[in-house]
Amino acid sequence: MALDQKIRLAAFNWLSEQVGIHGDVLPRKLLERGFGFEGERIVLISPQGIFKPRVMQYPLTITTAPEGPYDDAFGTDGYLSYRYRGKDPNHRDNAGLREAYRNRIPLIYFHGVVPGKYLAVWPVYIIGDDPAALTFKVAVEDQVSMGRQDDYTVPEENVLKRAYMTAEVRIRLHQRGFREKVLAAYRSQCAFCKLKYGELLDAAHIISDNEPDSRPTIDNGLALCKLHHAAFDSFIISVNPDYIIHVRKDVLDEEDGPMLQHGLKELHKARIILPRAEHHWPNREYLDRRFQKFMAYA
Template identity: 40%
Template sequence: MNGRRVPLLRTGASVVVAEGADTALTLVTPFAAGSADRPFDDVPGPEGLLRVPYRGSSAQHPESRALRRAMERGVQLVWLFGVGPASYLPLFPVFVVGEEPGEGRFVVDPGVGQGFVAAGSPPDEHVRRYVVAQTRRRLHQPVFRATVMRAYASRCTVCSLRHERLLDAAHIVPDADPRGIASVRNGLAMCKIHHAAFDADILGIRPVADGVGVVEIRADLLEEKDGPMLLHGLQGHHRQPLRVTPIDEAERPARELLERRYEEFLSAG
């Protein structure tokens, strides 16, 4: 800023303001190991945009005032999402586009609704669905993926493949489900073949008392003969424990989510 270096992070601050300025530059959502909470309101507003509570639960908190000035001036903000200790995923630009004093929060557009939706004004349903879908693509999915990849050291939980470009962050319970939270505890790092098999109920994960889970392959697939990919890629993992799980127990898959998904796998078989 004017030839000076401006830090975008500051210890203990959830809104960063440059020294000598009065307008927010950065929103910061710190990392919380094992948290089931999303860093934003799970329920979008009527137009599909995100909500951010007042800092310090006060409209007059210095950080709240800095966000309000950013809104008034149309400032482009950077939103930093903690995906691990001292590790952040940046989103830019984001805009504070409205305020809801009765709810104690601001309305934030992660760069998807500019020009065709207004805070608090319900658009046509197809437009709202578009905004929600774009927010998920631009924000939810990258944050979820980065968190899961870090927790699993960028390795497939089933086969331990290390090539990150061939890995997905798979939801245990789909994100469209009310319990499908965008949390590392609802995630598994999987290579693309095992992710596809998991989603198709060809591969299931049976929770076990002394660990995270054991791989099971659908019975009819075990009887097929279709070359080395089926033999080694799927059948060979039957009844084998997961090869890679997070070191931090607080980041391992939630047992209740694994149990629910395993029941669906059994029902599909």
């Protein structure tokens, strides 16, 4: 096996391990540190978007910065559209990615969800090159279907499946982006109880994401701990448009030990923790819509 291929596989395996530890949103520092391979340190990310470790023949990773609306990266055909480095199609980074395209080399894609955090997706393949638009077209392959990793250079020729996988990743990008942005806005604490334990925090939707007009924006989110997320989703707790917490009456009337007392009942009539930036505060209309439903349960 060629050295490039060996390192590429080692990078895929290392990423799998890291995702097992950290979840699929990885801190930039970790990617900058990388891993050791036969005495060489292989880092996975650089200040530029297209990155080829010195010892490799083809680029290993492509990265997009965490800014702009979510869909910026996706073309109308649903595929990721990846911008050239600069405006010269023959810049060595662009030429390198073109070589990866010609040789069907699998790459790693890092999608910035918030500053310093990236969703890692691999393998992805360059499936088109548009010098006029200064972009490459990128498709995502099914990680699971790779199975035996030694045959990884033969991507599935199924366009539908590939479009489907790319769409799945797009949904994942939205979800991870939503979680990271909401948690950052609330300074990683539960808006109800101030719990700051990251592993126990979620981004809850105010307008539930199975409703057609639900948006993955911070003003439709609340950072909540697991308990309060579940209580919010099941209408045991709600928040009125003035940001005041209400606990359902039958729960308030119940007597049952300290968890119920401190975890739920004492929140009644308290004000939620709000993000520092007012435009990140929950949208009052969304809160009202949800609160009306809650009142119907009460």
